[in-house]
Amino acid sequence: NAGVTQTPKFQVLKTGQSMTLQCAQDMNHEYMSWYRQDPGMGLRLIHYSVGAGITDQGEVPNGYNVSRSTTEDFPLRLLSAAPSQTSVYFCASSYSDGGGAGYGYTFGSGTRLTVV
Amino acid sequence: GNSVTQMEGPVTLSEEAFLTINCTYTATGYPSLFWYVQYPGEGLQLLLKATKADDKGSNKGFEATYRKETTSFHLEKGSVQVSDSAVYFCALSRYNQGGKLIFGQGTELSVKP
Numbered sequence: 451n452a453g454v455t456q457t458p459k460f461q462v463l464k465t466g467q468s469m470t471l472q473c474a475q476d477m478n479h480e481y482m483s484w485y486r487q488d489p490g491m492g493l494r495l496i497h498y499s500v501g502a503g504i505t506d507q508g509e510v511p512n513g514y515n516v517s518r519s520t521t522e523d524f525p526l527r528l529l530s531a532a533p534s535q536t537s538v539y540f541c542a543s544s545y546s547d548g549g550g551a552g553y554g555y556t557f558g559s560g561t562r563l564t565v566v
Numbered sequence: 567g568n569s570v571t572q573m574e575g576p577v578t579l580s581e582e583a584f585l586t587i588n589c590t591y592t593a594t595g596y597p598s599l600f601w602y603v604q605y606p607g608e609g610l611q612l613l614l615k616a617t618k619a620d621d622k623g624s625n626k627g628f629e630a631t632y633r634k635e636t637t638s639f640h641l642e643k644g645s646v647q648v649s650d651s652a653v654y655f656c657a658l659s660r661y662n663q664g665g666k667l668i669f670g671q672g673t674e675l676s677v678k679p
Binding site for chain 1: 570600602608609610611612655657665666667668669670671672
């Protein structure tokens with residue numbers, strides 16, 4: 451079972467460059483989300499999706515775009531990288547209980563991004 | 567709004583000591599509550615969960631009880647091991663919130679032999 455797969459594991463970008471962090475899940479989960487982890491701040495939600503074609507903003511969406519064309523994939527795009535986006539990024543997926551709460555959350559192993 | 571507050575770390579304990587990591591939450595309705603653990607250099611793993619008031623989640627010797635009257639979900643373990651050294655995150659998700667998790671800031675635990 452692959453679970454949630456994130457690529458790349460490490461990335462260094464120059465300020466102003468763009469890139470896409472990939473996330474794929476093979477559990478047929480409805481819900482997918484992106485978090486960033488910064489020291490002393492826990493994990494903060496960037497964007498999330500409740501199904502293919504449906505996305506919404508989380509707590510810290512500025513500078514990031516997402517799309518969800520399939521159930522399996524939920525890529526995160528950095529439009530113009532800034533040093534403030536240096537962080538560890540985690541993708542997660544979960545299934546719905548029918549009432550909108552997620553269950554069976556599974557996290558990817560993370561992408562460590564440095565913007566210089 | 568919804569939020570989770572954890573006790574600040576780092577917490578340093580000797581092996582076989584008793585562990586408590588406090589977690590309180592603010593949320594309307596009846597959220598589901600979780601504890602996640604992150605070992606050095608790894609992603610997050612679900613440690614335990616509780617979905618309604620008075621539920622007790624347990625796993626690997628860790629326990630936490632969903633206390634609605636005090637809006638708390640404190641993590642406890644009777645005898646910690648060096649292998650428990652990690653960062654622990656308390657989190658909640660709410661009904662009709664599309665699977666969003668709201669995390670506390672994390673508590674680093676270091677267990678010395």
